[in-house]
Amino acid sequence: MAATDPRTADPILPRAEHVAIIMDGNGRWAMRRGWPRLVGHRKGAERVKEIVRAAPGLGIRYLTIYAFSTENWKRSTEEVLGLMSIFARYIEREADRLSAEGVRMRFIGDRSRLDAKLQRLMLGIEARTAHHSRLHLTVAINYGGRDELVRAAARMCRDVAEGRLDPAKADEAALVARLDTADLPDPDLVIRTSGETRTSNFLAWQAAYAEFEFTPTLWPDFTPAELKSILDGYAGRERRFGGVGKA
Template sequence: MSQPIASPAVALAPPRHVAIIMDGNGRWAKARGLPRNLGHRQGVDAVREVVRACKRLGIEYLTLYAFSSENWKRPQSEVAGLMDLLRLYIRRELDELARNGVSIRVIGNRSRLAPDIVALIAEAEAKTRDNRTLTLVIALSYGGQDEIVDACRRIAERVAAGALRPEDVDTNVVASHLQTVGIPDPDLVIRTSGEQRLSNFLLWQSAYSELIFVDKLWPDFSAQDLADAVGEFQRRDRRYGGSGA
């Protein structure tokens, strides 16, 4: 059963879009003498809790960094275990997510994924496309640098074809060629495990995001930790390069 979330003292608007770098599954398992994949399995429980918490907190978009383009370098057994977890998560959670108004969207390079996973993703996206309570964006086989390079390549092709003038290329044009088109930039980026870097995650989109680094490992991250991060976000003064009041 979900635990009640202690709300911030001041009732301010929550971030519209929260993005999370879910870090620390392997270290969580190592600290307990367990295989790394058991840490990843425990991390799935944290995903479930945070998704439910977003709905209660009024967050409209949640992006989770599930598997980076660099994660393919990990041992084959670990990668296979992560992919099995993804299959299990979609199959087990899809009906509940759909019932609760959650729309699923996956960003990243699908060409490296197994065909059955690509089919599961397509099914999940199609089944939840019209839901509006929460958009759950899963970054899978994703890298921010690759995303920007791909956008630049497609813009260059349009310029070469005469469909776009070089002087018309601006931030809006670039954003419209990113995989996150139609999704607002994250207001808040959270990283667990105490590491303090973006690790190639939403590099363009997080230009003005508030960053919060949490010492807890991802499997220990709770709904209350999310609420605490939201409270910290609400206390910050976002100036977007301006001087403020």
């Protein structure tokens, strides 16, 4: 039997405490208006601010967003450099507000290919917000699910070879402990904007039991109201994790 609110006797619906978002459609949003793609990315960054601000009030404790994939390097040099500049500007301009609002910000992905200045900014805001817990904001930059798994497996192999890990304990838990998200819960809900219905190498391991929602809305048009609507729909889903549902 579902838990009920003692004040109203209404059922307490399950909440999506960890929401992961594939923020797609910035370039198309701009091109449909006859503007350069980077205009759409800048508009998308503004939307991130709005969604981050709204998340705690919607019951979200963990928000993970896909900002730049390992495949995005295939884009034009102008667009890649523009995106990196937008990331750096976001960190610089939002650091004070994020800290004041109790947001912990961290990054996942392979940082080795990123600009040295951007890496310093990332480390700086991670250290500055490390003690916050109102919202855990994780940004995936130069991230790919398969790449993450390969890196985690390589770490496990090194640890076995160098005697830090018993080969008999090289199991699922050992692999999870070496993922970029080792100290984060798996996502309850993954949302992709723009009408595409694929996961594009995002959280390949972590999203194995997540619910998915694909919306045609382009990311710059994705509002807190739509997010709330999706969360309300999630609350009505039955998550069985391989078990048997209600009759």
